[in-house]
Amino acid sequence: MDDQNKNMLLAFALSLLVLVTWMWFFPPPEPPVRTAETEQTDSVALPPEATSGGAVTADQVAETAAPRVTIETPSLRGTISLDGGRLDDLSLTTYRETLDEDSDIVHLFSPVGGARTPFYAIYGWRPRGALEFENVPGPNTRWEQVGDNTLTVDTPVVLEWDNGAGLVFTQTYEVDAKYMFHITQSVTNNGDARVEMDPYGIVARHGVPADLSNFFILHEGMIQMADGTLTEDDYSVMEEYRRVDREAAPAQITEAAQDGWIGFTDKYWMATLIGMPGDAVTAVSKFVPGANIYQTEIRQPVVAIEPGATVEADSMLFAGAKEWSTIRGYENNLGIESFLNAIDWGWFFFLTKPIFAVLYWINGYIGNMGWSIVALTLLIKSVLLPLAWKSYVSMAKMKELQPEMAAIKERAGDDKQKLQKEMIDLYKTKKVNPAAGCLPILMQIPIFFSLYKVIFVTIELRHAPWIGWVRDLSAPDPSSLYNLFGLLPWDAPEPTSFLALIFIGLMPIVLGTSMWLQMKLNPAPADKTQAMIFGWMPWVFMFVLGGFASGLVLYWITNNIITFSQQYLIMRLNGHKPDLFGNMTSGMRRKKGDATK
DSSP: OOHHHHHHHHHHHHHHHHHHHHHHHSOOOOOOOOOTTTSOOSBOOOOTTOOSSOOOBHHHHHHHTOOEEEEEOSSEEEEEETBTTEEEEEEEEEEESSSSTTSOEEEEEBOTTSSSOOEEEEEEEEEOTTOOGGGSOOTTOBOEEESOOOBOSSOOEEEEEEOSSSEEEEEEEEEOSSSEEEEEEEEEEOSSSOEEEEEEEEEEEESSOTTOOOOTTSOOEEEEEETTEEEEEEHHHHHTTOOSOTTSOOEEEEEESSOEEEEEEOSSEEEEEEEOTTOOEEEEEEEETTTTEEEEEEEOOOEEEOTTOEEEEEEEEEEEEOOHHHHHHHHHHSOOTTGGGGSOOOTTHHHHHHHHHHHHHHHHHHOOHHHHHHHHHHHHHHHHHHHHHHHHHHHHHHHHTHHHHHHHHHHHTTOHHHHHHHHHHHHHHHTOOGGGGGHHHHHHHHHHHHHHHHHHHOGGGTTOOOSTTOOOTTSOOOOOGGGTTTTSSSOOOOTTSHHHHHSOOHHHHHHHHHHHHHHHTSOOOSSHHHHHHHHHHHHHHHHHGGGSOHHHHHHHHHHHHHHHHHHHHHHHHTTEEOOTTSOOEESSOOOTTGGGO
């Protein structure tokens, strides 16, 4: 086998191996199986280091029927329970669970005792010195609202609790038009003795979320930034926080000198406690084994409140969708360090970040993510054209040398050493690099994976339509051979079923065809076995990529069409006339006998 064929076979084999391996280890997600361990528990998250009196049951919550404060903003809808001052009911008004117009809007926070897995935020104070937990607000404290207004972008909400022993606590909630809450906790000391305590905020999740993706390429779980260091622990890792003392709540504690945030991230949504930029905070991630609660905390420094004095503590809470522009705006305008890293950019972050930034910029002009992917592909191919030019010229020369290479192979017979020497001499004489043809394929692999990551994790691609039947670029092509693309009166197979892998959609078929056309421009292997492998390669890729997100398939189709056009034109400009359904003929006259030299 000559070097050129070896390199081509190696490149295609490696590409196929990567894709097959990817699908094997990262198959489409299946709904997680709910077990007794993942079912919601009836306890409320404990305040930091509370030893007693910190929990209430779901039955108690239902019986007391605590009043609630309404939240209404352009992006959020929900309520705050006056029991504990818990922000435990929050929905995202601009997002739906499915493409169905009648689908329910996305629920982020849910209360204990509700139909969904409990997920909520709660704020309070930890007592120091002679103070006891009953002297400070906790999860079962009944707050009172000052006034009766709704929490909106323009109207904050104030909650108040008097402990009856000289301390008056208030919580002031403010919210912007997106997903950022500003919480101010204050304490007024009306007593005659100095007191000490430290404020905290908690985001707690009871059990593993029901819609956990379980994808190795995607982080879901605890996320933390402390002084520029990003930490990501999934739920199973949090369960391993256990100390020798099983009774204590196992925790990971990180001191942030001036910038810190911590919380839980899902694929598209996030709830994060954020210290004020420049302030020192202690970030804590904890798993409470007995209650099956995953908990993140931000603890602020201890404060001393003299008699007659009032002390305030400010913090922020992000609770919403991980929109690139929104999170980037909070990072730049509020000074939240590295907040954009809340989006899981992956190992190729140096590619995924700029690729998405350019895609987002293009979409700002086009207004359609599908056509924006096409435009992005055109831009990438334009940038890589200088490198591709030499490669395509080399491939054209290699195809022209096919008759001479066949003649050398015939003369050498079984003498591999002679075959190799004459091939090398031929390459040197004609100034051809047989490995150059692999360059376009190798360049595409990191870009392919980076774009796969971008399409998979960014919410901007979720439910983003392209044309006609392609209504969600983050999902596989919904059309199917099974019903002749909708012409027959029955539904296509479910995307996760085995039949969907066989009866592929229209876009994968176009992909296979475009790949076949592109391969027809490449030098054909002299060996019949190799030729057969290369002949089947486009159709194998067609089925392998058929289950990928349609946005990624659209990129691959566009890339193939552009590559084919570039290669075809470059070959014509260099005097070669490709014949897609026959043999290559040269537009240049050869001297008689050149093919046998």
